[in-house]
Amino acid sequence: MKTLALLLSTAALTACAATPPPPPPPFVDERVAAGPGYDAAEARASAEADVRAAFGETAWREIAAAPSAIVVRQGVSLPRMIQQPDGSWEPEGPRVNAAIRTAQGWIGWPGGVRSLLSPETGRELDRLLTIPSLWSEPAFPGGSCTDWAGLTSVIRHRGREQINTHVCGAAGVSGQIAQIVLGSRIVDWAAVPPANLPAGITLMRFPEQIEQYFRYSSALHDPANLVVTTPVEWEGIWRRLVARQGNPPPQPAVDFSREMLLVAAMGGQPSGGYAIHIDRVLNNETFLEVLVTRTSPGPRCGATAAITNPVDIVRAPISMKPVRWSVRDVETVCP
Numbered sequence: 001m002k003t004l005a006l007l008l009s010t011a012a013l014t015a016c017a018a019t020p021p022p023p024p025p026p027f028v029d030e031r032v033a034a035g036p037g038y039d040a041a042e043a044r045a046s047a048e049a050d051v052r053a054a055f056g057e058t059a060w061r062e063i064a065a066a067p068s069a070i071v072v073r074q075g076v077s078l079p080r081m082i083q084q085p086d087g088s089w090e091p092e093g094p095r096v097n098a099a100i101r102t103a104q105g106w107i108g109w110p111g112g113v114r115s116l117l118s119p120e121t122g123r124e125l126d127r128l129l130t131i132p133s134l135w136s137e138p139a140f141p142g143g144s145c146t147d148w149a150g151l152t153s154v155i156r157h158r159g160r161e162q163i164n165t166h167v168c169g170a171a172g173v174s175g176q177i178a179q180i181v182l183g184s185r186i187v188d189w190a191a192v193p194p195a196n197l198p199a200g201i202t203l204m205r206f207p208e209q210i211e212q213y214f215r216y217s218s219a220l221h222d223p224a225n226l227v228v229t230t231p232v233e234w235e236g237i238w239r240r241l242v243a244r245q246g247n248p249p250p251q252p253a254v255d256f257s258r259e260m261l262l263v264a265a266m267g268g269q270p271s272g273g274y275a276i277h278i279d280r281v282l283n284n285e286t287f288l289e290v291l292v293t294r295t296s297p298g299p300r301c302g303a304t305a306a307i308t309n310p311v312d313i314v315r316a317p318i319s320m321k322p323v324r325w326s327v328r329d330v331e332t333v334c335p
Helices: 002-018 040-055 057-065 119-129 132-136 172-183 231-241
Strands: 069-074 081-083 089-091 095-102 105-108 151-157 160-166 224-228 259-265 275-283 288-297 311-317 323-332
Touching: 040 057, 040 069, 040 095, 040 151, 040 160, 057 069, 057 095, 069 172, 095 119, 095 172, 105 119, 119 172, 132 160, 132 172, 151 172, 160 172, 224 231, 224 323, 231 259, 259 275, 259 288, 259 323, 275 311
Parallel strands: 288 323
Antiparallel strands: 069 095, 069 151, 081 089, 095 105, 151 160, 224 259, 259 311, 275 288
16 A cells, blocks of 8 residues: 555656646736826836836936936836746836936936937937927826837926826827937937938938837847848848847838838947947938947946847938948947
8 A cells, every 4th residue: 555655646746747837927017007097106106116227226316316307118018028047037127218418418328328318319308398388298198009008208307397108109299208218319300300400311210119129139240231222131131130039020111112221230249238320321412421320338337248239220211322331439438
């Protein structure tokens, strides 16, 4: 009997060991309320807590003390599961960023690294903050869409504060500000007054929801400056851009009878804190000149311990002129 009991016990243990553990429950971010129960104070607390956790205490103290500061948090509707260094899996967290106005200009934290925003970006933030309707926009405009992830912005400027959460795409002045701060740059040049446009041709970018898939984690491992003018070329580039993503979005449509794509790839980098940005395209008499800035973290800058492959893409009106690339390298100075 003892032998039989031992065999039964061993079989039971073997069966239990062979049964895989149940999958984790789906991640649900409930911190951004929706509908009639929307709580602006709760939305603000969530945004500020996530920025604080992402950038650390030193950065948060600077953000909290700035007279003009903007905090942005975008939830993820269907978060991907990300494998951690210890082998465990955690849901993808919200995307966050912040911007503050200093004596040197507007400062942001693209990729988690404190950086000076471009003068054009700073001027556009200054302009938007002076629009009176910003301060009377509803905190929760609502909508009929089914994506309740929410894009929350907390805007402080000259003693005033405005909290907004958009659930059906960014709208209004607060939505424009949120998109700029989230990407640390102007996304839609068409919204910028003609007098504030930089010299050169008009550039357009893909929506932030598309750019996030390749801005820092593409599969373009070598430095490259590319001019894409055909659908076949674009299909090949797109596959390489999102090859590291488990569930990439569909390839964005481009009308190559009217537009071309300019692609600047920085190549593989040993950590976070690296970025590449196409600043503008000058329309010279006989050629186009693409101005590119490559940014690397300084020795005192903290950065994520992950290999990155930064890429930037702009859409430009098609041109038969040859394209020249002018690249400058800058190093982020951290206190």
